[in-house]
Amino acid sequence: MLNDTVHLDLDAYFRRIGYTGPREPTLAVLRDIQRMHPAAIPFENLNPLTGVEVRIDLASVQQKLVHSRRGGYCFEHNTLLQNVLTVLGFRVCALAARVLWNQPDDAVTMRSHMLLRVAVDGEDYIADVGFGGQTPTAPLRLIDDIEQATPLEPYRLLPAGTYRLLQARIEGEWKTLYRFDLVEHFPVDFAVSNYYLWTNPSSHFTSSLSAARSRPEGRWALSGRRLNVHRLDGDGERRELESVDEVVAVLDEVFGIAVPDRAAFDAALARLSLF
Numbered sequence: 080m081l082n083d084t085v086h087l088d089l090d091a092y093f094r095r096i097g098y099t100g101p102r103e104p105t106l107a108v109l110r111d112i113q114r115m116h117p118a119a120i121p122f123e124n125l126n127p128l129t130g131v132e133v134r135i136d137l138a139s140v141q142q143k144l145v146h147s148r149r150g151g152y153c154f155e156h157n158t159l160l161q162n163v164l165t166v167l168g169f170r171v172c173a174l175a176a177r178v179l180w181n182q183p184d185d186a187v188t189m190r191s192h193m194l195l196r197v198a199v200d201g202e203d204y205i206a207d208v209g210f211g212g213q214t215p216t217a218p219l220r221l222i223d224d225i226e227q228a229t230p231l232e233p234y235r236l237l238p239a240g241t242y243r244l245l246q247a248r249i250e251g252e253w254k255t256l257y258r259f260d261l262v263e264h265f266p267v268d269f270a271v272s273n274y275y276l277w278t279n280p281s282s283h284f285t286s287s288l289s290a291a292r293s294r295p296e297g298r299w300a301l302s303g304r305r306l307n308v309h310r311l312d313g314d315g316e317r318r319e320l321e322s323v324d325e326v327v328a329v330l331d332e333v334f335g336i337a338v339p340d341r342a343a344f345d346a347a348l349a350r351l352s353l354f
Contacts, residue, residue, distance in 0.1 A: 085137045087162050088145065095119055095145045104168035106199045106218070113206055114216050114230055114295075116160065121150035121334040122211040122291040127277035127284040129343040135266065135273050137162055148337035152284065153209030154273050157193045158266070160208050170198040171206075175268065176245075176259035180213070184244060184255050191272050192257050193264070196221065205236070205245070212291040212300035212307075213247055213256055230295060231311065288326070288351065290334045299333055301326075304353045306333070323348050 093099070096119040100111055126133045134140070135154040143149045144159055157173070164171045176192040194207040197218060204218040217229035223238045226248075235253070237244040242260050246253045276282045283289075290301040297310035306329060308316035320326050323345055330336040338344050348354065 085141070087137065087166050088141065089163065089166055091145050092141075092159070092163055102167055104164075104199065106204075108167065109164070109169070109197060109199060109204070109206065109218050112160070112163070113208060113218050116156070116208045117214045117216060117293040118295065119335070120144050120156065120208075121336055122152060122156070122209065122214065122289070123150040123330075123334065123336055124152060124284040124287075124289050125149070125336070125338065125344065126151070127282065128288055128347045129340060130347075131340075131343075133273060133277040135269060147339075148335060149339070150290070150334070150336060151209075152211075152276070153193045153207075154269050154276075156209030157195055157207065160206065161195055164195070164197060164206070172196050172263040173265065173269075174205075174259050174261065175264045175272075176257035178257045179244070179255045180257070182255075184239065184258070189272060189275070191276060192259075193269055194257075194259060196261065196263075210256060211289065212298060213249075213254075214291070214293055215245075215247075216293050219245075231293060231298065286351070288348065288353070290330060290336060292334050301329060301334065303351070322354060326353075 096115040098115050101108055135158050140155045140159050144151055144155060161171050161173060174194050174196055175190040176194055177188040177190055178192050179186055194205060197204045197206045203221040205221055206218045207215055215229055215234055216231050219227050219234055223236050226233050226235050232247045232249060234247050239258060242258045244258050245256045276284050288303055292299045300307045304320045306318055327338050330338060
């Protein structure tokens with residue numbers, strides 16, 4: 080559902096992700112946007128980590144992700160993408176998912192993830208630019224049991240009763256990201272989950288540091304003080320950062336994130352006892 084009370088600065092968004100192509104509701108355009116968005120706008124949790132409210136209205140999301148050298152998590156990324164695609168003429172609706180990363184496929188978790196269903200040329204696709212270190216870099220056809228290539232890893236959808244599982248093949252093994260159904264959700268439906276994620280002490284967004292960025296050559300992810308790099312050519316890297324200054328430098332230089340409040344950030348890392 081398009082937020083019709085706030086102006087979407089499409090030009091600024093396209094400058095942010097480096098897109099200069101057509102502005103029409105085609106599969107080629109959708110593919111370009113989904114590839115370029117997570118390469119330019121990082122996944123990160125600095126707001127909840129430092130106790131700053133995460134607002135998921137379009138005005139706040141646009142100011143933060145487009146104009147402020149910041150990123151965010153799924154509700155922010157996919158709210159922005161939903162509005163962009165709607166302005167371009169796509170038929171889009173929001174869906175909710177239960178995250179199952181590193182959990183059994185039948186685990187009952189809260190609906191804490193937002194993704195999009197997009198109709199293009201009579202066929203439905205899943206679009207998602209907000210799943211952190213495993214964000215798909217291409218739209219996925221809403222068809223079960225087929226392997227689907229993306230610029231990075233292959234993905235597939237599997238039926239699971241009235242739900243579907245989204246899986247990625249990582250180092251030869253299929254791993255489940257989340258379980259979802261096709262019930263349309265609206266901004267009010269995400270409000271409670273969003274509030275929990277940025278306020279609850281047991282939320283991983285308040286109790287750990289994370290950042291991720293997907294580039295054409297691979298994936299970069301920061302978890303706590305550990306920087307992980309996975310390149311398509313197989314050349315990986317894992318290293319422990321040695322100081323808060325080094326973390327701030329990596330956020331800036333690798334992820335393109337400008338830390339908004341250094342004192343609050345330092346205090347948050349001290350609370351986590353990372354150093």
